[in-house]
Amino acid sequence: MKLIIDTDPGIDDAMAIAYAAAAPEIDLIGLTTIFGNTHVHQSSRNARYLLHRLGLDLPVAEGAHLPYGADTYQPSDFVHGPEGFGDLTDIPQIGANHDLSAAEYLAETARQHKGELVVCAIGPLTNIADAMRLDPEFAGNLKRLVIMGGAVYCPGNITAQAEANIYHDALAADEVFATPPETVLVGLDVTLKTLYAPGDFEALASISPDMGGFLRQISQFYLNFYKQAGGLDGCGLHDSTAVIACTHEPMFETVETGIRVDRHGDGMGATRPDTSRPPVRVCTGVDGAGVVRLFTDRVTTLR
Template sequence: MKLIIDTDPGIDDAMAIAYAAAAPEIELVGLTTVFGNTYVHQSSRNARYLLDKLGLSIPVAQGASFPRGSESHTPSEYVHGPEGFGDLTDIPEIGYNHALPAAEFLAEMARVHKGELVVCAIGPLTNIADAIRLDPEFSSNLKRLVIMGGAVFCPGNITEHAEANIYHDAAAANEVFATPPETVLVGLDVTLKTLYEAADFEALASRSPHMGAFLHDISRFYLKFYKEIGGLEGCGLHDSTAVIACTHDPMFDMASIGLQVIAHGPELGATRPDPSRPSISVCRNVDGAEVVRLFTDRVASLP
C-alpha cells in the first residue's frame, strides 16, 4: 500500500512514522507537514530528521503554517516540548524540503498513483482541505483518506467538546467532511483505548536499540504530561493507531456516519453526526491490546 503521512511531528507522530517505516504492508512514499504540535518549519525539520534516522530517502513537502483565516498558531509545547521531541532540543537540519508545497505534492501524487494512494492525516486538516480546493479530482484519485482526529462518541482532549487536530483548524476539517473521499476517522473514541506505558517503551528500547531507544527517550516528556494532566500511566497511540487503520481496518468496529464540525463558539472543533453529510467510516471500538502488540512488534524490528 502506497502511503503519504500528513504530519506535525510531534512525539506521537514520530511513533507513527516509525511504525509506517517498519510495516511490511506499507510503502511510505512521502511526508507532508503542517502546523500543529510544532510550527510548520519545525514539523518539516523533525520529519527530515526522522527519515534520516530511519534510513529513508523520501520527499518532505512543507504545507500550511496557520489555520484557515488565521495568521498565527501557538504549538502544543507543554505536550511535546519546545522543539516537538520532548526534552530533545538540539535537532539538526538535515536535507531540504520538496520543491512543491504540500497541497500541490498531495494532488500530484494522487494523480500519479491514482486509485492506489492512501493519505493518513495525523495533524490539522489544512493541507487536505487545500488539496481538495486545488484539484477537484484529488478526492476521487485517492484510494482512501485516514484521519486521526475527532471525538464523536466521547469527550474531547483539548476542550470538553473537541479533539486537538480538528480543533486547530475546524473550518478546514468541516470542509473535508463536506466533500470527503473514501474516509476513515480514527478518533479519541478508539485511540484512548491503546495505552502505551513506560514499561512498553522500555521493552521497545531493549528490542530496538536505535529507533526504539530514541522513542523511549523522547516519550518521557509526553508520559509526564499524560500523568500530570490526565492521571494516566501511559499515552494513547493516537497517530500510530491511525496508521494501523490504513492496513488493518478489520481490527476496528466502524459506523457509517456523516459529520459536521462546529466552526464557532464554545463547542469549536466538535465533531457532530449530521445525516445530511456524506457518510464516512467512524471508528468506535478497537482491541487496544492488539494495537499495542502490533505497534511494538513492528517497531521492534527496526535497528
Template sequence: MKLIIDTDPGIDDAMAISYAAAASEIDLLGLTTVFGNTHVHQSSRNARYLLHRLAVEAPVAEGAPFALGRTDHAPSERVHGPEGFGDLTDIPEVGTNHSLDAAAFLVEMAKAHRGELVVCAVGPLTNIAAAMRLDPEFSRNIKRLVIMGGAVFCPGNITEHAEANIYHDAAAADEVFSSPPDTVLVGLDVTLKTLYETADFEALARRSADIGGFLRDISRFYLNFYKEIGGLEGCGLHDSTAVIACTHDGMFDMVETGVKVTTIGSEIGATRPDPSRPPIRVCRDVDGAGVVQLFTERVASLP
C-alpha cells in the same frame, strides 16, 4: 499499500512514522507537514530528521503554517516540548524540503498513483482542504483518506467538546467532511483505548536500541504530561493507531455516518454525527491490546 502521512511531528507522530517505516506492507511515498504540535518549519525539520534516522528515502513537502484564515499559531509545547521531541532540543537540519508545497505534492502524487494512494492525516486538516481546493479530482484520485482526529462519541481532549487536530483548524475539517473522499475517522473514541505505558517503551528500547531507544527518550516528556493532566500511566497511540487503520481495518469496529464540525462558539472543533452529510466510516471501538502488540512487534524490528 502506497502511503503519504500528513504530519506535525510531534512525539506521537514520530511513533507513527517509525511504525510506517517498519511495516513491510507500507510503501511510504513521502511526508507532508503542517502546523500543529509545532510550527510548520519545525514539523518539516523533524520529519526530515526522522526519515534520515529511519534510513527512509522519501520527500518532505512543507504545507500550511496556520489554520485557514489565521496568521498565527501557538504550538503544543506543554505536550510535545519546545521543538516537538520532548526534552530533545538539538535537532539537526537534514536535507531540504520538496520543491512543491504540501497541497501541490498531494495532488501530484494522487494523480501519479490514481486509485492506489492512501493519505493518513495525523495533524490539522489544512493541507487536505487545500489539496481538495487545488484539484477537484483529488478526492476521487486517492484510494482513501484516514484521519486521526475527532471525538464523535466521547469527550474531547483539548476542550470538553473537541479533539486537538480538529480544533486547530475546525473550518478545514468541516470543509473536508462536507465533501469527503472515501474516509476513515480514527478519533479519541478508539485511540484512548491503545494505552502505551512506560514499561512498553522500556521493552521497546531493549529490542530496538536506536529507534526504540529514541522513542523511549522523547516520550518521557509526553508521558509526564499525560500523568499530570489525566493521571494516566501511559499515552494513547493516537497517530500510530491511524496508520495501523490504513492496513488493518479489521481491528476496528466502525459505523457509517456523516460528520459536522462546529466552527464557531464555545464548542468549536466538536465532531457530531450528521445524517445530512456524506457518510464516512467512524471508528467506534478497537482491539486496543492488538494495536499495542502490533506497534511493538513492527517497531522492535528496527535497529
C-alpha cells in the same frame, strides 16, 4: 499499500512514522507537514530528521503555516516540548524540503497513483482542504483518507467537546467532511483505548536500541504530560493507531455517518454526526491490546 503521512511531528507522530517505516504492508512514499504540535518549519525539520534516522530517502513537502482565517498560531509545547521531541531540543537540519508545497505534492501524487494512494492525516486538516481546493479531482483520485482526529461519541481532549487536530483548524476540517473522499475517522473514541505504558517503551528500547531508544527518550516528556494531566500511566497511540487502521481494518469497529464540525463558538472543533452529509466510517471500537502488540512487533524490527 502506497501511503503518504500528513504530519506535525510531534512525539506520537514520530512513533507513527517509525511504525509505517517498519510495516511490511506499507509502502511509505512521502511525508507532508503541517502546523500543529509544532510550527510547520519545525514539523518539516523533524520529519526530515526522522527519515534520516530511519534510513529513508523520501520527500518532505511543507504545507500550511496557519489555520484558515488565522494570522498567528501557537503550539501547545507543554505536550510535545518546545521543538516537538520532548526534552530533545538540538535537532539538526538535514536535507531540504520538496520543491512542491504539501497540497501540490498531494494532488500530483494522487494523480500519479490514482486509486492506489492512501493519505493518513495525523495533524490538522488544512493541507487536505488545500489539496481539495487546488485539484477538484484529488478526493476521487485517492484510495482512502484516514484521519486521526475527532471525538464523535466521547469527550474531547483540548476542550470538553473537541479533539486537538480538528480544533486547530475547524474550518478546514468542516470543509473536508463536507465533500470527503472515502474516509475513515480514527478519533479519541478508539485511540484512548491503546495505552502505551512506560514498560512498553522500555521493552521497545531493549530490543531496538536505536529507534526504540530514541522513542523512549523523547516519550518521557509526553508520558509526564499524560500523568499530570489525566493521571494515566501511559500515552495513547493516537497517530500510530490511525496508521494501523490503514492496513488492519478488522481490528476496528466502525459506524457510518456524515460529520459536521462546529466552526465557531464554545463548541468549536466538535465533530457531530450529521446524516445530511456524505458518510465516513467512524471508528467506535478497537482491539487496543492488539494495536499495542502490533506496534511493538513492527517497531522492534528497526535496529
